[in-house]
Amino acid sequence: MINTGLTSFRVNGSKEWGSLIALEGGKEIPFDIKRVYYIYDVEQTVRRGFHSHNDLEQMLVCVHGSVKILVKTPFAEEVVTLDSPDKGLYIGPMIWREMFDWENGAVLLVMASKHYDEKDYIRNYDQYAEQAKVYFESRCEK
Numbered sequence: 001m002i003n004t005g006l007t008s009f010r011v012n013g014s015k016e017w018g019s020l021i022a023l024e025g026g027k028e029i030p031f032d033i034k035r036v037y038y039i040y041d042v043e044q045t046v047r048r049g050f051h052s053h054n055d056l057e058q059m060l061v062c063v064h065g066s067v068k069i070l071v072k073t074p075f076a077e078e079v080v081t082l083d084s085p086d087k088g089l090y091i092g093p094m095i096w097r098e099m100f101d102w103e104n105g106a107v108l109l110v111m112a113s114k115h116y117d118e119k120d121y122i123r124n125y126d127q128y129a130e131q132a133k134v135y136f137e138s139r140c141e142k
Contacts, residue, residue: 003092003093003095004078004080004089004090004092004095005089006090007059007087008086009023009028009061009087010028019085021085021086023059023061025111029088030057030059030090031113032113033111033113034112034114034115035112035116037110037112038063038110039099039108039110040105040108042067042106043102044101044102044103046102047098047100048098048099048100049097049098050096050098050123050125051096051097051121051122051123051128052093052094052095052096052121052122053093053094053095053120054093054094054120054122055093055113055114056112056114056120057090057091057093058090058111058112059089059091060088060089060108060109061082061087061088061089061108061111062082062084062085062087062106062108063107063108064085064105064106064107065102065103065105065106066083066101066102066103066106067081067083067099067100067108068080068099068101069081069082069089069091069097070096070097071089071095071097072095072096072097073094073096073136074129074136075136083103093135094131094132096128096132
């Protein structure tokens with residue numbers, strides 16, 4: 001089981017006026033938003049991410065273009081393509097992530113449940129895998 005989920009957002013608008021998507025913490029985004037950032041001008045062959053978070057929750061939205069997201073645990077993995085501004089990928093705590101196959105001009109928006117804290121990052125996969133096994137096994141026992 002991977003603590004992620006692809007979500008479709010409600011699009012408001014018309015051909016005449018264009019489209020608008022409103023996202024609110026605690027509604028469309030399942031947490032209070034403490035930090036927002038976006039990633040752009042990434043070459044197609046570049047892979048980013050290579051980390052997990054102990055406690056942080058995130059919602060990723062590719063607001064322009066497309067990008068693939070590898071999400072994995074020691075027990076499962078999947079690749080999700082974000083290619084529309086009305087789709088978001090929720091990533092919960094203790095999920096390893098890598099972003100790759102960036103379309104030229106892609107812009108990836110990230111909303112986070114906490115302010116930046118380097119201590120929340122796990123950047124070594126072997127260390128992550130050890131911690132994640134304990135994390136997920138303890139959650140399955142409950």
